Amino acid sequence: MSQIPPEANMQQIDLTTLTLPQLTQLKQQLDQELTIFQESLQSLKLAQNKFQNSGECLEKVTPEAEGKSILVPLTGSMYVPGKLASTKHVIIDIGTGYYAEQDIAEAKNYFKRKIAFVTEQMEKIQVIGLEKSKIRDTVAEVMEMKMQAQVAQS
Amino acid sequence: MDEVQKKIENEVISLKGTQKEYQKAISTRQQLDAQLNENKVVKEELNLLSDDRKVYKAIGPALIKMEIIEAKQNVAKRIDYINNEVKRFDDMILNLEKKQDSHREALQKLQQEKMKATIKT
Numbered sequence: 360m361s362q363i364p365p366e367a368n369m370q371q372i373d374l375t376t377l378t379l380p381q382l383t384q385l386k387q388q389l390d391q392e393l394t395i396f397q398e399s400l401q402s403l404k405l406a407q408n409k410f411q412n413s414g415e416c417l418e419k420v421t422p423e424a425e426g427k428s429i430l431v432p433l434t435g436s437m438y439v440p441g442k443l444a445s446t447k448h449v450i451i452d453i454g455t456g457y458y459a460e461q462d463i464a465e466a467k468n469y470f471k472r473k474i475a476f477v478t479e480q481m482e483k484i485q486v487i488g489l490e491k492s493k494i495r496d497t498v499a500e501v502m503e504m505k506m507q508a509q510v511a512q513s
Numbered sequence: 514m515d516e517v518q519k520k521i522e523n524e525v526i527s528l529k530g531t532q533k534e535y536q537k538a539i540s541t542r543q544q545l546d547a548q549l550n551e552n553k554v555v556k557e558e559l560n561l562l563s564d565d566r567k568v569y570k571a572i573g574p575a576l577i578k579m580e581i582i583e584a585k586q587n588v589a590k591r592i593d594y595i596n597n598e599v600k601r602f603d604d605m606i607l608n609l610e611k612k613q614d615s616h617r618e619a620l621q622k623l624q625q626e627k628m629k630a631t632i633k634t
Contacts, residue, residue: 450569450576454552454555454558455551455552455555456570457584458568458569458571459562459569461562469558
């Protein structure tokens with residue numbers, strides 16, 4: 360869950376004044392950044408899904424469900440039967456190894472907030488990613504121009 | 514001529530070493546950032562809870578019950594520590610950037626020297 364710091368020391372540079380090696384370096388950098396954005400988007404999507412699933416699970420934890428039998432997963436492929444002892448509280452992983460007991464309404468609220476937060480971050484990344492890919496395209500264009508100019512000269 | 518070539522090789526080796534260090538510092542810095550964000554999120558969550566709420570800390574596979582005030586203090590301490598680490602790594606990254614630049618410059622000069630020498634012969 361990394362937030363994006365505002366771009367510091369942004370500077371306007373006329374791309375045409377750069378040399379070909381500089382442009383290549385710049386393009387490589389931009390390509391790398393774009394891959395990172397894609398990866399972040401994917402992991403954010405995963406996180407979003409997880410929160411959504413947990414939130415949906417809470418819908419089933421109603422007072423009527425108390426005492427009903429459930430299967431508790433011990434591992435991914437092994438379960439033991441159990442009974443739902445309490446439907447009032449759930450314990451939520453709030454990060455860095457801390458768990459907090461919350462009642463159902465609070466828990467639902469928690470997941471709603473998390474989903475909103477993740478979605479917001481995804482939107483931010485999408486906007487920045489679009490901008491970066493525009494810059495990348497421009498850099499590629501200027502590179503093309505320079506290369507043609509070089510061919511014409513020789 | 515041979516001497517210049519040797520110098521170039523040495524410069525390339527040290528430049529590569531610095532680049533490696535730089536990459537490592539950057540990735541640690543990124544990890545710190547992620548940790549800092551996670552801790553900030555936890556701090557916010559803890560602040561939203563009332564003081565009588567039960568909080569647990571996972572120590573290995575066990576959940577240990579904890580006072581919420583203690584948890585808050587721990588998280589605050591953790592954030593302080595990470596902030597210090599972030600500063601330390603920012604300085605380190607800056608230094609490594611400078612070092613890389615100086616290596617690059619030296620390399621460029623040596624390559625020019627070599628060029629001149631080849632033209633003369």
